[in-house]
Amino acid sequence: xxxxxxxxxxxxxxxxxxxxxxxAALLQAMHDAQSVVPLLxxxxxxxxAVLSPRRRFLQNVIASLxxxxxxxxxxxxxxxxxxxxxxxxxxxxxGAVAVYAxxxxxxxxxxxxxxxxxxxxxxxxxxxxxxxxxxxGPQDVLxxxxxxxxxxxxxxxxxxxxxxxxxxxxxxxxxxxxxELAEGSFELDRLGWGTPERGGAKEAHAxxxxxxxxxxxxxxxSRDFPGTDGTSRMSPYLxxxxxxxxxxxxxxxxxxxxxxxxxxxxxxxxxxELVWRxxxxxxxVHWPHAIRGPFRPEFADIPWSRDEGVFRRWKDxxxxxxxxxxxxxxxxxxxxxHNRARxxxxxxxxxxxxxxxxxxxxxFFSQLTDADLASNNGGWQWTAGxxxxxxxxxxxxxxxxxxxxxxxxxxxxxxFVPELSRLPAAAIHEPWRLNRQEQEAAGCVIGxxxxxxxxxxxxxxxxxxxxxxxxxxxxxAHGRRRAALFS
DNA sequence: TGAAATGTTGGGGCG
DNA sequence: ACGCCCCAACATTTC
Numbered sequence: 001x002x003x004x005x006x007x008x009x010x011x012x013x014x015x016x017x018x019x020x021x022x023x024a025a026l027l028q029a030m031h032d033a034q035s036v037v038p039l040l041x042x043x044x045x046x047x048x049a050v051l052s053p054r055r056r057f058l059q060n061v062i063a064s065l066x067x068x069x070x071x072x073x074x075x076x077x078x079x080x081x082x083x084x085x086x087x088x089x090x091x092x093x094x095g096a097v098a099v100y101a102x103x104x105x106x107x108x109x110x111x112x113x114x115x116x117x118x119x120x121x122x123x124x125x126x127x128x129x130x131x132x133x134x135x136x137g138p139q140d141v142l143x144x145x146x147x148x149x150x151x152x153x154x155x156x157x158x159x160x161x162x163x164x165x166x167x168x169x170x171x172x173x174x175x176x177x178x179x180e181l182a183e184g185s186f187e188l189d190r191l192g193w194g195t196p197e198r199g200g201a202k203e204a205h206a207x208x209x210x211x212x213x214x215x216x217x218x219x220x221x222s223r224d225f226p227g228t229d230g231t232s233r234m235s236p237y238l239x240x241x242x243x244x245x246x247x248x249x250x251x252x253x254x255x256x257x258x259x260x261x262x263x264x265x266x267x268x269x270x271x272x273e274l275v276w277r278x279x280x281x282x283x284x285v286h287w288p289h290a291i292r293g294p295f296r297p298e299f300a301d302i303p304w305s306r307d308e309g310v311f312r313r314w315k316d317x318x319x320x321x322x323x324x325x326x327x328x329x330x331x332x333x334x335x336x337x338h339n340r341a342r343x344x345x346x347x348x349x350x351x352x353x354x355x356x357x358x359x360x361x362x363x364f365f366s367q368l369t370d371a372d373l374a375s376n377n378g379g380w381q382w383t384a385g386x387x388x389x390x391x392x393x394x395x396x397x398x399x400x401x402x403x404x405x406x407x408x409x410x411x412x413x414x415x416f417v418p419e420l421s422r423l424p425a426a427a428i429h430e431p432w433r434l435n436r437q438e439q440e441a442a443g444c445v446i447g448x449x450x451x452x453x454x455x456x457x458x459x460x461x462x463x464x465x466x467x468x469x470x471x472x473x474x475x476x477a478h479g480r481r482r483a484a485l486f487s
Numbered sequence: 488t489g490a491a492a493t494g495t496t497g498g499g500g501c502g
Numbered sequence: 503a504c505g506c507c508c509c510a511a512c513a514t515t516t517c
Contacts, residue, residue, distance in 0.1 A: 392517085393517090394516085394517040395517085396517085461517090465517060468517095469517090
């Protein structure tokens with residue numbers, strides 16, 4: 001790194017690290033030059049104005065970022081348009097010698113960044129991408145043969161063995177010298193987003209503190225119950241970088257340091273989930289083809305249904321299966337879904353409705369405030385049985401049993417499917433089993449207030465086993481059985 | 488991070 | 503007392 005020099009002005013392009021706390025690109029820019037311009041590029045596409053939960057969340061995070069920059073003495077400089085043209089224009093307007101940003105690893109970002117780098121280079125300006133999204137980079141966790149891992153457990157063991165290499169988080173700079181707005185830049189206010197309600201970095205840190213001093217202790221068991229507030233709910237903040245992954249990891253380590261044995265187990269489980277996130281991240285870096293289709297090509301030819309009407313009922317949460325409908329409505333209402341519920345609806349889409357898992361992946365990505373390419377893709381491939389170290393394809397969730405097991409009193413269903421709220425707990429996951437009189441007493445007649453189940457699970461399951469078996473030439477057990485048949 | 492089908496065991500009712 | 507049957511509970515296999 002070069003020595004600090006006050007006459008060198010740089011731009012910090014804020015994208016997926018929307019915070020001042022422990023922001024590697026910001027810290028490096030401030031180390032390399034005293035004068036930094038905190039820059040935000042906003043799309044000028046009119047469809048951008050549609051206020052999905054994710055968009056609202058993002059606006060709040062950005063407002064919070066601007067507020068913390070202001071408390072340090074500076075502010076966001078906003079420009080509209082495509083970053084590929086905005087950044088060179090900003091470089092000229094500010095006379096900057098370098099642009100810093102968090103390094104991104106998905107193919108479309110890599111491709112766009114390469115174009116930006118070329119353009120900036122022609123202006124004599126460096127484009128510095130600083131790794132900041134994961135605790136341990138894809139090249140830092142490899143097998144003895146220096147190849148990437150495809151299986152989670154050995155990956156985790158290797159990851160853990162290098163845990164001391166993880167840097168501690170660095171607090172936000174106390175003071176950042178302000179820079180005058182240049183031609184073409186404006187203050188955040190001018191976007192007319194209104195007063196931010198919640199969702200910023202401050203809220204993320206408060207939530208993290210609460211979680212680490214309480215629920216994390218029972219995380220191992222309570223995280224599986226969607227009616228309980230048993231998860232950290234850090235994923236939306238992580239996905240946009242409103243909180244740093246190191247901040248999260250070190251909070252967990254500190255909590256572990258003064259925790260009882262039982263609580264430490266909960267913390268270990270939590271850290272494991274962070275490692276899953278890193279695992280999926282490195283899978284896509286090493287095998288980017290998984291973004292476009294099954295990681296394992298033997299599953300490329302499964303004859304999926306293309307029934308849009310069926311897909312719509314899944315999205316709308318009117319499948320007739322209470323736990324599925326509750327989950328899908330939570331997604332639409334909150335832009336978030338409990339992890340257990342994600343597994344249930346994903347299994348339902350692929351193995352009860354026989355729709356392509358990529359339809360679900362795409363819909364999740366469009367709705368989730370925590371949308372993350374790698375985790376989302378990894379999760380869907382896991383459910384569909386097409387990924388690295390995936391769930392076996394013949395593992396099929398029974399939506400009624402999952403409901404009974406993980407939402408036994410129906411708290412979750414009642415919260416998101418009000419028409420079922422008066423059903424007795426014993427029937428809430430299979431309301432069609434009540435007789436007409438009982439349905440009327442609960443104010444929920446099947447076919448009127450709430451739909452009949454849209455598929456017969458046993459039939460759907462049988463069909464899944466059939467359509468998957470066709471493509472499954474890879475499983476060792478099947479090979480053996482087939483060989484035995486012919487011997 | 489599953490569920491269904493199939494197999495095994497053992498207690499209790501009964502003649 | 504004994505064998506037999508039934509079936510629930512648990513275990514194993516299969517998808």
